[in-house]
Amino acid sequence: MSVTHEEIVQSCMRLLSRVEMRKRRGGKRERVFLTAYQIWILLQEKGNPICQTLDNEYGTAVGKGGGKNVGPAQRIGAALEGSDRIETYHLDVRHLSLPGIQPSGISCGLFRARE
Numbered sequence: 001m002s003v004t005h006e007e008i009v010q011s012c013m014r015l016l017s018r019v020e021m022r023k024r025r026g027g028k029r030e031r032v033f034l035t036a037y038q039i040w041i042l043l044q045e046k047g048n049p050i051c052q053t054l055d056n057e058y059g060t061a062v063g064k065g066g067g068k069n070v071g072p073a074q075r076i077g078a079a080l081e082g083s084d085r086i087e088t089y090h091l092d093v094r095h096l097s098l099p100g101i102q103p104s105g106i107s108c109g110l111f112r113a114r115e
Contacts (some may be wrong), residue, residue: 002057003050003053003054003057003075005078005079005082005083006079007053008054008075008076008079008080009080009083009085011043011048011049011050012039012043012076012079012080012086012111014048015039015042015046015048016031016034016086016111016112016113017113019031019032019034019112019113020032031112031113031115032112033087033089033110033111033112034110034112035073035091035108035109035110035111036073036074036076036077036080036108036109036111037073037108039076039111040072040073040076043076051072054072054075054076055072057075058074059071059072077109077111080109080111081109081111084114085113085114086111086112086113086114087111087112087113087114088109088110088111089109089110090107090108090109090110091107091108091109091110092106092107093105093106093107093108094106096108
């Protein structure tokens with residue numbers, strides 16, 4: 001059974017709606033952005049059932065050298081990017097890496113729940 005973008009967004013919304021609020025200059029508070037890689041890791045840490053579904057369908061490979069061009073983090077990013085409930089920006093990651101994960105492209109989506 002194929003996982004839908006809406007199922008992925010629903011699972012991520014629970015996580016993204018609880019993301020820490022930071023105060024900016026002027027006192028405005030807003031949620032920080034997360035990458036699809038971070039979201040994937042946090043969903044796994046929480047034992048979210050969508051992780052098993054994504055593992056079964058796309059394997060566990062993430063980032064450059066993962067062996068597949070479509071993995072769970074990429075699917076999360078695609079689903080979130082297509083949702084009107086998610087705010088999306090892109091970051092140039094040519095000289096940036098996360099522990100144990102090297103991005104597979106030159107840009108990486110940044111996501112947060114819309115207020």
